[in-house]
Amino acid sequence: MSRMTRHLDRELIEGFESISDAARETALVHLRGCAGCRAAWIADEPSRVFALLSRAPVPEQRLELLSQRVAAAVAPRERTPRWYGAASIAASLLLAAVLGAVLWSHELPQQSIARIEEIGSPGRMPLEDIGARLVALPGEESRVLDLTIGETQVLLIFDESIEL
Amino acid sequence: MRDELQLIRDASTGDRAAFDELVRLKRERVVRTAFQVTGDLDDAMDVAQGVFVKLWQGLDRYDTGRRFDTWLYRVTVNAAIDFIRTRGPKGMMQPLPDDPSSLVAVEDRGIEDSLDLGALQQAFTRLAAGLAPKQRAAFVLREIEGLETAEVARVMGVAESTVRNHLFQARKTLKAALLRDYPDLVPRGGDSSS
Numbered sequence: 001m002s003r004m005t006r007h008l009d010r011e012l013i014e015g016f017e018s019i020s021d022a023a024r025e026t027a028l029v030h031l032r033g034c035a036g037c038r039a040a041w042i043a044d045e046p047s048r049v050f051a052l053l054s055r056a057p058v059p060e061q062r063l064e065l066l067s068q069r070v071a072a073a074v075a076p077r078e079r080t081p082r083w084y085g086a087a088s089i090a091a092s093l094l095l096a097a098v099l100g101a102v103l104w105s106h107e108l109p110q111q112s113i114a115r116i117e118e119i120g121s122p123g124r125m126p127l128e129d130i131g132a133r134l135v136a137l138p139g140e141e142s143r144v145l146d147l148t149i150g151e152t153q154v155l156l157i158f159d160e161s162i163e164l
Numbered sequence: 165m166r167d168e169l170q171l172i173r174d175a176s177t178g179d180r181a182a183f184d185e186l187v188r189l190k191r192e193r194v195v196r197t198a199f200q201v202t203g204d205l206d207d208a209m210d211v212a213q214g215v216f217v218k219l220w221q222g223l224d225r226y227d228t229g230r231r232f233d234t235w236l237y238r239v240t241v242n243a244a245i246d247f248i249r250t251r252g253p254k255g256m257m258q259p260l261p262d263d264p265s266s267l268v269a270v271e272d273r274g275i276e277d278s279l280d281l282g283a284l285q286q287a288f289t290r291l292a293a294g295l296a297p298k299q300r301a302a303f304v305l306r307e308i309e310g311l312e313t314a315e316v317a318r319v320m321g322v323a324e325s326t327v328r329n330h331l332f333q334a335r336k337t338l339k340a341a342l343l344r345d346y347p348d349l350v351p352r353g354g355d356s357s358s
Binding site: 021024031032033035038039042045046047048049050051052053054055056057058062063065066067069070071073074 | 180183184187188191192195196199200205209212213216217220278279281284285288303307308309310334335338339342343349350351
């Protein structure tokens with residue numbers, strides 16, 4: 001095949017860097033088989049000779065093996081559609097917004113608020129009105145606020161001597 | 165039969181048949197480029213596999229307004245450079261064996277007046293191992309794959325002047341090593357008028 005192509009003239013050799021892809025391929029085919037043209041072509045730049053490795057074919061069995069490996073690597077974890085990721089984020093944001101709105105608008109039970117205020121200023125509302133009672137342990141400085149509601153008992157102990 | 169752009173579009177929507185066809189269409193170029201940058205066919209196979217898996221996962225982000233081959237070269241070259249940076253140079257220690265697994269076709273050898281492409285490939289693998297990874301990649305893209313300098317710059321994501329600098333350094337190193345170690349591959353005083 002190389003013997004059927006023309007020898008490279010000086011003009012082509014000097015302008016080799018700027019010729020078209022097709023002309024380059026034709027010239028490379030000729031250069032692979034023509035020692036004379038090759039010597040003239042690499043005279044100025046010997047490393048040019050490596051361009052002759054262009055388009056070297058890869059063994060077909062290697063290529064088939066690659067396709068099999070790629071198929072196996074891709075199959076177990078199919079690509080997640082892009083919309084799925086966006087939908088997941090949107091759903092998360094919506095859920096967070098709904099929960100936030102619910103929590104923001106949710107009012108604490110009046111009874112609880114009253115009890116907190118009662119601790120700060122017990123004189124403003126009688127404890128018994130909110131179902132709580134303040135007890136003192138015998139011989140102790142502690143004060144215990146009993147906030148029993150139904151079956152749930154919450155005791156708040158106030159004592160300056162307690163070290164946490 | 166679908167053209168390349170249609171294959172890309174279909175594959176980007178998750179069409180496995182289109183993706184498989186795209187792999188068949190591009191696999192040789194990817195392996196060949198990875199091979200010339202890494203200097204080892206087994207390593208090139210690993211790089212190529214990673215490239216196509218990445219392609220499958222990221223094809224929907226490909227901008228069809230840009231040249232697909234440029235994008236593919238970029239992914240391949242980056243993966244190959246990362247590979248040899250992790251692995252270290254190999255060609256200097258292990259020249260490519262002269263067997264059918266070599267990229268050079270057997271029928272290209274032994275013809276009178278023909279260059280021994282197997283020997284040329286071995287020489288490149290050995291000598292290119294002495295280049296910095298980016299110099300080697302620039303040389304492979306420009307000289308072996310035949311891309312224009314501007315295209316090499318786009319693939320590597322650097323300025324054209326940087327590519328020219330990489331090429332200058334690579335050619336200088338390879339020229340000295342060729343003349344020193346492989347004078348038979350670069351005979352002087354040819355006559356192109358014969």
